Amino acid sequence: MLTLEKRPQPSKALSYITPVLAVIVTMIAGGLLFAALGKDPVVAIRTIFWEPLFGEFASYYRPQLLVKGGPLILIALGLSLGFRAGIWNIGAEGQYIIGAICGAGVALAFYPLDAWYIFPLMVIAGALGGWAWAMIPAILKVKFGTNEILVSLMLVYVAEQLLASMALGLMKNPEGYGFPGSRNLQQYPAAFNGELIAGTGMHWGVAAAFIAAIFSYILLNRHILGFQIRLTGEAPRAAKFSGVKPARLVLICMGVAGALAGMAGMFEVAGPSGQITLSFNVGYGFTAIIVAFLGRLHPVGIILAGLLMALTYIGGDVAQSRLQLPAAAIQMVQGMLLFFLLAVDVLTNYRIKMTKREVA
């Protein structure tokens, strides 16, 4: 019979290996799923993971990697701080939406003025919007001990309704022939978040993601605040004993996560998406949770995981158009990835041993 035996300390090597292992197992399970859907599993896996990078139209798909990976990485970096400290902000999707609304709001307010300061103002507004939205669960947690998981999640649904209200009301394009949706910011140069280097997909949001990754790395590895965040996650009582103020940490972690998610939303609405519409949000805020865990809550890991997850989005689109693979199948594969990751994670902290039947 198999039993688990706690390792004296977590295995470093395995903490690097397990994400890779999870990806491999997911590919196998995904292949089985595709086969069950009547597709050739090898072709499907190849289409998803290989075509966008090295296939015939790779030059078209590759930039998408950064376009889709940028927001995922930016949001996941913020979430990872809280997750490390045991603070569960799972409402990034809402913070992303509010950031986009605020950013777009600034742009639309200035329209059609052409001034250099409009875009920076939008970035600030987006960050502030996401921050404020995240402060609601944070303050309620600090003041009343309210569960931040549930509150931040409820606020996603509220944000979605707000988005609808904006797309149909306040921000509706007056020249849009009555269709829902705002003006397209791609056609408003002062607000447009275009490619910084043509053909790469690199826009300001991607740049922000990489800058955030560097800051996050320094914070976690070199700064006392990062140490306090890790300590709180590992042993909350020890953290308190050490002098950490839990309330302060909640406000910081939730605030940073909200601001980054808000910025991600703003960069998206000003760039790749272009306008506030009913279907503006596509679940980046939730996928970023997978990215954060898959990246081991580590900045470098999150960049890699974000790019991988972006690949599944792009590859999923390709597979959808070429093989008629349903989009839901890809969504399921993404969910599976987190499952397998959590499952193989046990190896980091425990050894599996074959034993005679043991009285538990």
Add this chain to the structure above:
Amino acid sequence: MTGKLLSIRGLTKAYPGVVANSDVSFDIEPGEVHALLGENGAGKSTLVKMIYGLVKPDSGHMVLQGREYTPAEPQAARAAGVAMVFQHFSLFDALNVAENVALGMANPPKTSELAAKITDVSEQYGLPLDPWKIVGDLSAGERQRVEIIRCLLQDPKLLIMDEPTSVLTPQEVEILFATLRKLKAEGTSILYISHKLEEIRALCDEATILRLGKKVGTCVPRDTSAAQMAELMVGSELHRPERAATVPGAVRLALRGLSVTSPGQFGTSLKDISLEVRAGEVLGLAGVAGNGQDELLAALAGEILAKPGMVVLDGAEIGAKGPGARRKMGLLTAPEERLGHAAAPNMSLTENALLTGAEREALMQNGFLKWGKAKSFAEAIIKRFDVRTPGPETAARALSGGNLQKFVIGREVMQRPDVLVVNQPTWGVDASAAAVIRQALLDLAVGGAAIVVISQDLDELMEVADNFAALNEGRLSEIRPAKGLSMEEIGLMMGGAHGLEVAHA
């Protein structure tokens, strides 16, 4: 094999890296109180867990009343007539006494009948208990009664008691012993686990002594001196901590009517505690577990804040200051719970050194950490306190209790505190490590620090303390010189028999 209640033959159990029990054999007679004696880590707990069906031996066998005895689980052990009172109670705080008792029985009667039975048995054995009370609200002594009554209701042939007196006042110990003698007279055998030699001499008919998982001897406690037993148990002569005489200096730490509410649901709030500790003085605070020790430490560490004027350090008012600020000012603390409170289990010793040392040891600058320096600090602690570990990168949880405790105490001692407060500094620590820790505390006092030692181990307090007081339900007794105090007096300071006098009246 006739006549024996339980025969244990060659029991062996190994865990990765450690052999908990190796070829242990002994017999328990009917109606005998049999002591199992050994230091922390000698393998007593593993042995009784095997008897109680919680752990399966690798080899060896047991015979209970002439029949092969291989309990697969505690239910089987209980069905065979073996009951156990745990050291860390197997109780459920949010449930009432009757429910807790029912959970330990195979076929409990209806709650109302059970409650009546509990009242019966508790009166019969002089252990008063209200079956409808929520267990979380009971004192440690009362909680033990719940466990004992749970066992007694099953008419056990063998009652296992794991360190039962560690949570009792001396008066309560007397009452417990009376109960145990009564049980013995009724023919129940008792396997009594302890490392307290005087108790064993007072109560037990026979003793089996374990050291490092092996049986190293047996003796009849009444005919053996405590010193002889100690030598068998420890295997070498004990180093008694020594100290140079000091003249108490100025008051370093003063509490003035300290009252704080416990943050825990079943915690004990502190009520009007006043004390003064002078430079060079060691103040020992006794008390049964759960009488406000954790709260006092938290209030001194700054985890619980107090009203202005309640906590004074070297003349400065610090009641509203957090742990970091207090540390900076020279007040250092070491809580009881090593893993999870004093240290983060999954983090390395370097990181754990940083946990309290960042400020005083200048392990950071403008908030940026100096890992090299932190590592050197951890290495220095490891070296000076002889912490057995592969190195400072080892996770705290990988260390044995004694070694981690040396590290935790060492971490504070090496920061040259002006005032050091420790809670249970040698709890669960082997004798040699305990001696190292006590010596370090005394050396600090000689150097001019004021030391507060909170402990449930009276022997320890008598060994290190100049002055003595006891916590009882969040209140502090009067403070008296430790020298010349009798056990009787100490017991009364600890609260006597916690309401039992009333019941006996």
Add this chain to the structure above:
Amino acid sequence: MDLSAINPILLLASLMVAATAVMIAALGELIVERAGVLNLGVEGMMITGAIIGFAAAVHSGSPAVGFVAAAVGGAGLSLLFALLTQVALANQVASGLALTLFGLGLSSLIGQGYVGIKPPVIPKLNIPLLSDIPVLGPILFRHDMVVYFGILLVVLVWLFLKYTRAGLVLRAVGENHEAAHALGYKVVRIRVLAIMFGGACAGVGGAYVSLVRVPQWTEGMTAGVGWIALALVVFASWKPWRVLLGAYLFGGVTVLQLNLQAAGIAIPVEYLSMSPYLITIIVLVIMSNRRSASPASLGKTFHAAQ
């Protein structure tokens, strides 16, 4: 705006219907949490139950078959969570989120062929005599079976927790798993069973949304009801009767805002649609002031270290 268009009797009657899904799901989660496990995957299990129940009902033509299938499906999905948290000892929060993300994907994959189909209708009971009582009759006694099943479940869960040995053991495991283990109770086995019960309840609750409440299949149609069920357990301080109360409160808000929408009140539709979520937050805030009732081992990983 015409508030007179709102019929109070119909409002109260539909309140009972609107409360049923969240009530059943919350009761399941209540048992899970009383056993000391926090399963945040309720939403995922509900949506999976919604589609599996829908599909099974459509193919068999029987809503009853649909509900049974949904229960099995929900329990099956919850087994994945049990495997992660009880066997692989994974973090319960992360595993619950994974379950929800996975469940959303799985349901929309299964649901591809079912958009726009009408499910078989579940009959209203119209309890003889009682349903003819004026006012009370239409409010209380003209519902489908599942509405009454939900109320019955409240009673059963209450009786189970308060009066049965198994309920006591379950509470003990949730209160202090170390002690329960020391007394010889099979902590992991008990928790796995509790998790499966929670999954089955979530599945049934989900199926109620797709088969009765809406009734049709659309992606993501549970729209956060699973999360509200989680909030409801906190609101109820882990007590079954309070779940009933909370579910009716939630049902009332939902029905009222729908009625107000229909009545054309001057508040934009989106703001009315927000109200159930906002009220959930407000209730959470009020309830979290007086905590403590939560099971002591809730969310903690148990590993028998011997």
